[in-house]
Amino acid sequence: MTSFKAGIRAALAVGTILAATTAFAQQGPASPAETDPVKMGWMQGSPPPPDKRITFDGGPARDWPQIRWSFAHYRELTATARVSRGSGPVAKLPVAMRTDLDAVTFIPLGKTEPMRWDAAIEAVYGDAVLVLHRGRIVYERYFGVMNADQPHVAMSVTKSYVGTLTEMLIAEGKIDESAPVSRYIPELASSGFGDATVRQLLDMTTGISSSEDYTDPNAGVAKYGVAAGMRPAPPGYAGPRAIYDYLPTVAKQGAHGAQFTYKTVNTEVLSWIIARVTGKRPHVVLSERVWSKLGTEHDADVVVDSAGSPAMGGGLNPTLRDMARFGEAMRLNGRFNGQQIVPASVVARIRAGANKEDFAKAGYKTLPGWSYKSQWWVSHNAHGAYMARGIHGQGIYIDPKAEMVIVRFASNPKAGNSNFDDISLPAYQAIAERLMGK
């Protein structure tokens, strides 16, 4: 009878789990715990069993839930270049862990029930989260296959590096923000970009025929992704395998300067301009001007296309702490590790944001009153917070008033951050308020 009772108990327990699983299946994708990349067994064993392998061309490297592994292993899937940290000493991030943050609660947008910070990280399929307060690490967590030494793709957070570099070159007079693209890149003269200005690229107000629908394999962003080496090529693919071969094929749609429309190709044109005016590949410029000055712990990886050009629209793979160092440098108006890395005037321009009405036309329901300036997302809230954002949950959240920087890697089943801003944004605000002693 004892074993019978135990059997009943076990059956009931399994039933509970099954019920939960079924509930998830009905509601949407499998849960974070169910898709933990370690538990999934992906790429484990020598060799991994065929059904546990994640391959790139022709493979599921960009499918969900496989991205829960592959986002932390981009360089093992495709060609990458090194963003050198240089040879200087590491800029130590002091540690002053806070044990109270996991229990901080907030109300998700549109909800009434409070949610805890630790639950929020899990809910968005967080892979790694770090909070800096006044330059000290007060929170740092890694999940799945992540750890402090493991790079993770930053996706469009990469764009904010490009925007910052472009603003630095504008400040130096090397790029004229009012110049048309064709002045720097004659190859784009007859493309949709030809008569757009650098400023329109920076603020994504170009009128370009390139869909950013991440669910459509035929969207412009998907074609760009394959050309850039960021996405596996579909079987039989014979299109461009280089970003600068693809960009000239992109046509105009509507007018430039009319409204904010987020298109990754804009960033790649900026990156091309950086290459043209510096005579160096953009990731080398990033290394020389920023990465090597931040006292980073590691070289970063950046995906390169078949012509050796870096995918600066989304291909940077830093470690979490190194991404935090950049956020902290921005919070400190560009001064970090004993030197002025980014001019204060550049940070000020970015923080000031752009035209909110241009932004509002794009209809981001989770970002009312925001704007997009020089490849950064600016909240215009009471704390003056601004963000670098990358699909599937990558982000740098800089809150100047709270003296806080939050960096996050994630592998959310949904691409656009708008899908889970309802959790992320109030969670960040709640942490900021806790750190401010509210």
Added chain:
Amino acid sequence: MTSFKAGIRAALAVGTILAATTAFAQQGPASPAETDPVKMGWMQGSPPPPDKRITFDGGPARDWPQIRWSFAHYRELTATARVSRGSGPVAKLPVAMRTDLDAVTFIPLGKTEPMRWDAAIEAVYGDAVLVLHRGRIVYERYFGVMNADQPHVAMSVTKSYVGTLTEMLIAEGKIDESAPVSRYIPELASSGFGDATVRQLLDMTTGISSSEDYTDPNAGVAKYGVAAGMRPAPPGYAGPRAIYDYLPTVAKQGAHGAQFTYKTVNTEVLSWIIARVTGKRPHVVLSERVWSKLGTEHDADVVVDSAGSPAMGGGLNPTLRDMARFGEAMRLNGRFNGQQIVPASVVARIRAGANKEDFAKAGYKTLPGWSYKSQWWVSHNAHGAYMARGIHGQGIYIDPKAEMVIVRFASNPKAGNSNFDDISLPAYQAIAERLMGK
């Protein structure tokens, strides 16, 4: 008339160049200067012109002279993993440059005219050369696209790391050198490797049906190369894309233990055994046990196949100085950077070499009296020199008596080192003698 005379002079000058070029064309491949990768303009510009691009699958990345660029850019061509340097301080290599070494002369084997050291480096299409004497850098030169921070493929020098790791695991009792391969890798039981011993793998005395003819695209080593991600796949390739999928297909040929026969697949089986007994990928074992202890300046890159297994038969890409650190650790009987990294007994075993008669049967005319022990080439000369050797001119030359280590990267048009040992080996000996004050 002046312009006519100038025209004649120009024509005569061009004629001289053409004559030199024609002479080369008759004698063999283009000269080192003619194939300098910077002058060739490969992968320069944003984007590089189509005819200056070097691509991997379907491309010329492994053709000569393109390897003069691609050997220094493997990670930009295909998937690689990181061999972490860890987080410890760099073990500084003291510098005490000697200005007299370029003028050191020697007589190439089979020749009567002396050749200078600097000419010898050029003659073998050297990309980078460094000489350590008593642990100090006395000579360091970089050519073409190389510099001190640029990794370069080490080719089969990688094997010597595998042999050393295997000997370390044997010394710890974790691997039994007399055990058959099938004990560790049941998947290979019915392959040609099944009844070979670990020792036979180490000393390359297996009888395996796999041609090491580098000029034959259908040779076993070429098939291995494609499976390992080391070589571009030919158009339409549908064979294995993973080393451990390929190895079980390799058959036996002749008897194990009869003679030395150099086959890269032996090393990959060793690497697989390392993975199996440690539960870690072999490059991680290399990092934990060796790379992170040497005080290296950089992470190394290692080519990985589609299953994430590292190409330990030839896929390591270190910087020159980091490769020198390993050589120096071996010269110092495994003790370097304040710690015993490789047991002295392991170094002693390797230095003692193997059976010279087994080796002689392989017919290496430039290596009389040598042997091959645990993936190292042992000269048995008066200096007790031994080498790690990789195709196209990669090498670590350790001369214990001269307290000297020479490391070299090259991109010779010919693969086998035997093709230019006539220059390399007497050149190394001459430098050793100069450093010994002879």
